[in-house]
Amino acid sequence: MLKKAFSLILASSVVVSVAACSSETNENGGTSTSTVPKSEASKKIEKIYSYANGGQVSQTKISKPEDLELVKQAIIDKIGIEVVPIIPPKGTEGEKLNILLASNEPLDVFLAGKIPDFQSKGALLPLNDLLDKYGNNIKQLWPKNWADSWDAVSTADKKIWGIPRLPAIAGNTVYLRKDWLSKVGMQMPTTIDELENVLKTFKEKDPSGSGQTIPLLTTLAGLNSSLAAGFMGTGYGNWIDTDNKVKPAVMHPGYKEFITKMADWYQKGYIYKEAFSAKNERIVELIKQNRAAVYAGWYSTLAGNESALKQNDANAKYEVAVDLKGPKGSVTSMGGIDVSGWAISKNSKNPEAVMKYINWLHSDIENYFLAFYGIEGKHWQYVDEKNHVLETLNTDYAGELVLGSTFAYTVQFETKDPVNAPQFDYMRKYITNTNRAAMPGDAKEAYKYDNVAINQQVPALSDLNRMMEEEVTKFIMGARPISEYDKFLQELNKAGMDKWIEAYTAQNMKIKGTKG
Numbered sequence: 001m002l003k004k005a006f007s008l009i010l011a012s013s014v015v016v017s018v019a020a021c022s023s024e025t026n027e028n029g030g031t032s033t034s035t036v037p038k039s040e041a042s043k044k045i046e047k048i049y050s051y052a053n054g055g056q057v058s059q060t061k062i063s064k065p066e067d068l069e070l071v072k073q074a075i076i077d078k079i080g081i082e083v084v085p086i087i088p089p090k091g092t093e094g095e096k097l098n099i100l101l102a103s104n105e106p107l108d109v110f111l112a113g114k115i116p117d118f119q120s121k122g123a124l125l126p127l128n129d130l131l132d133k134y135g136n137n138i139k140q141l142w143p144k145n146w147a148d149s150w151d152a153v154s155t156a157d158k159k160i161w162g163i164p165r166l167p168a169i170a171g172n173t174v175y176l177r178k179d180w181l182s183k184v185g186m187q188m189p190t191t192i193d194e195l196e197n198v199l200k201t202f203k204e205k206d207p208s209g210s211g212q213t214i215p216l217l218t219t220l221a222g223l224n225s226s227l228a229a230g231f232m233g234t235g236y237g238n239w240i241d242t243d244n245k246v247k248p249a250v251m252h253p254g255y256k257e258f259i260t261k262m263a264d265w266y267q268k269g270y271i272y273k274e275a276f277s278a279k280n281e282r283i284v285e286l287i288k289q290n291r292a293a294v295y296a297g298w299y300s301t302l303a304g305n306e307s308a309l310k311q312n313d314a315n316a317k318y319e320v321a322v323d324l325k326g327p328k329g330s331v332t333s334m335g336g337i338d339v340s341g342w343a344i345s346k347n348s349k350n351p352e353a354v355m356k357y358i359n360w361l362h363s364d365i366e367n368y369f370l371a372f373y374g375i376e377g378k379h380w381q382y383v384d385e386k387n388h389v390l391e392t393l394n395t396d397y398a399g400e401l402v403l404g405s406t407f408a409y410t411v412q413f414e415t416k417d418p419v420n421a422p423q424f425d426y427m428r429k430y431i432t433n434t435n436r437a438a439m440p441g442d443a444k445e446a447y448k449y450d451n452v453a454i455n456q457q458v459p460a461l462s463d464l465n466r467m468m469e470e471e472v473t474k475f476i477m478g479a480r481p482i483s484e485y486d487k488f489l490q491e492l493n494k495a496g497m498d499k500w501i502e503a504y505t506a507q508n509m510k511i512k513g514t515k516g
Helices: 001-012 038-043 066-077 093-102 115-120 128-136 138-141 148-152 180-183 190-206 220-227 253-267 280-288 299-303 351-361 365-372 421-429 449-457 461-477 483-515
Strands: 048-053 081-086 109-112 172-177 214-218 292-298 317-322 343-344 380-385 389-392
Touching: 038 093, 048 093, 048 351, 066 081, 066 148, 066 365, 066 449, 081 351, 109 115, 115 343, 128 138, 128 351, 138 351, 138 380, 148 351, 172 180, 172 190, 172 220, 172 299, 180 421, 190 214, 190 253, 214 220, 214 280, 220 253, 220 461, 253 461, 253 483, 280 292, 280 299, 317 421, 317 449, 351 365, 461 483
Parallel strands: 048 081, 048 109, 214 292
Antiparallel strands: 109 343, 172 292, 172 317, 380 389
């Protein structure tokens, strides 16, 4: 589910700019209204080698040679930089990248899934000076309220090792069938009690017909990330107790209250009976079959299949329960702070050109569209230029020349596609809206934890994680009574939870200490 959603994010995060005017990068990283003359660009062409693992080429196909050359030359004419893409081999992308980094083969820039992992191995070049000299547009593009993302690609000495790609996002949410609410004469719920009454009504009124209505279609992960925060007062995940120790969600008093409510809903038939065993394919099938009244989970599972649903019911319309609150506030949880980013290899022969090129791409929407979609009129065209809505004409050019994909653009454009439209709508309106979502208690530190050390200190880590998931499922399904919840916590302690708490708390305090 996450993989599918991030594929859309990755594919869409490279094509929109804050600037609407046509501008180019000057030597100091600023912008001007003129392009590089062809004659001048042809005299001095800088070449950079890019591992093409951060654009649509890794998800579709490679370009036709003649189309790739057309786009490459168009970019050379504008900026005087030639991008040489290295195509990742399907299925062994990571292995190939490691080989390139360890060899003498040319490699300048790549998308690092975890910046800290590559930095700790000495594979990266610090970017501070390059950003200061050539990266003005890059720094301006990233919203100030996403500043944690820069911290995530930096070390304690303030050295920056990557250009961030994703902020913390709230991809899980609660959707309701707006048309069915109207059908049964109800409003969008804003409290848990109101949501429960909606579920009860949907079960009784059966808007799908023939007893096929599923009041709440979800999974355990969907429930946790879409609703638990409303009972906990913090995002689902680790939290800081009053004793300043890091503890797992299952030990939060509010989580027990949440599980109690979910168990009650399951017993009443509101929650899909196979919620804790169904694969994503089954969830998608039920959405398409016009059976889900309310959905709680990852947004694209629902939004990406709304167009298929409309083939069965043209009036079907889902809406996000944006104002839904629990006893302790927002029901939605933010994900952790992302540590991926665009990195320059320590062995890069031309790091200045890499930064100039990414900065140029970040300066103008037309530059992004050229690198990602190709030549306007040949590979793509505008449907609504003012609102950055476009449609592709073909896939003869697959986007090998785009670098620096960033979510700061994803929320500002759209492709004309009934499948993608609801997903873009969610991303623009909700996915980074921190006013409607809560961060986990240790989110500010968690992305810097030494997970290798934690695994060494907690031999039973995987067993504890499995035990928490299995027992919570039993409580919700009624296979184990809620009256045994405290006993369950005692069982966790016997299984090694004390070491878990000790290890995570030590990491948390260490990070806070480095922050001063």
